[in-house]
Amino acid sequence: MNLAVKECKTMSSDFHLQSILIIDDDIELTEMLSAYLTSMGYQVTVKNDGEAGLSEALSGNHYDLVLLDVMMPKLDGFDVLKKLRASHSTPVLMLTARGDDYDRILGLEMGADDYLPKPFNHRELVARIKAIVRRHNIATSGGAVEQDLRVENVHLSPSSQVAKIDDIPLTLTSTEFLILRLLMLHAGHRVTKEEISLKVLGKPLQAFDRSIDMHVSNLRKKIAEITINEKIKTIRGVGYMLMMSAAK
Template sequence: MLLVEDDDRMAQALATALARRGHTVRRVIRAAEALRHAREAEFVLLDLGLPDLDGLDLLRKLRTVCALPLIVVTARSEERDVLQALRAGADDYVVKPFRMAELIARIDTVRRRTGSAPEPGGGERQVRTGDVAIDPAARTVTVDGSPVRLTRREFDVLALLAEQPGDVRSREEILDRIWGDAFLASSRSLDVHVAGIRAKTGRPALVRTIRGYGYQLGALDGP
């Protein structure tokens, strides 16, 4: 577990709680150290208030070099910061002060979700709609043959919709399957990730909104 936290008291409390759960914790203070040790970690807890670089900028840099499960843990509670972090690839966002049990539960949820993701070659079929190809096994998306880079959670949402392309998935089901909590306040986060899928693929109709209920994979015209 890589803990990027410059507050000594918070770092000590987190390290102690995580150690009791069996995690080996490496605590770093600076963004440069986080980038140096990221590839050695299995999970990242990231504070946004760092002495050498804004945490959101570090998050963007981390996402260019690795796809580690990552939760932002910060005192910043503005919606703008939450949305920017989610768009940059954070798997979850926890605002200080928080209950340690809640953070541990969120870590466990993200670990279960990312740990159960299919590995390349897992045999799941590729799904196509129009010129968009979704490969759940390889965790790739292409549009007109060109790869599109989605965040981990954006891909998870799209892959869930592609499991049964004709089915409509309720918001509660998506939140339960992807976030691990159907009643999470991250309902807004789901909308952010859907918007990210539409924007990055350049296919707004790829995810169809079923008003008052949920989402469905859009049936796009052929290439």
């Protein structure tokens, strides 16, 4: 994945969002969101149940982001996310009930890029959308070529848009890819959660926000499918470090 990174800068026209798929059974809310986002120049498609939403997401039509509700008829948001992630890396912003930490954590574990509790401010929604799409485009854009990164048996290739361990490809979300890239750039040294949040998620770290922990946990699980050697060490209360042989 090409990482010609303009980290933590305001979203530019190069990363302009074109299309959003909203999957939510709240018709009044989706009509309001559709009108609001359309007025800002976005192309919006709405589906009001999980089954129809999944079918549209897998239809071959391109979407820059999916807004996905949790509680829906036919298929709930978790089922939609699981089936979508089996073949697609389209960024997903989960819409969860306020205060329901279980839904948020489960969504992140299953590959959601971020979550937003209902009810939410429209400006905050747009800010989250821009941040998610910005990092997805950073990880997958075809901009200026960045040099390959290698740390022992971990290989990150911008030109081929692939991350590998022992020459075996890792299937990563754009967020996981950028976290791995940041850890590789600082291999053998700790990277704070604050730095990861700013440089990868594009937002300051909030108290009690477990997004970084869940993304790193998912990255670890995928690495563990290839090698039994620990690659990412937790620096308790601080952040994470990509391990090197001399640092073990």
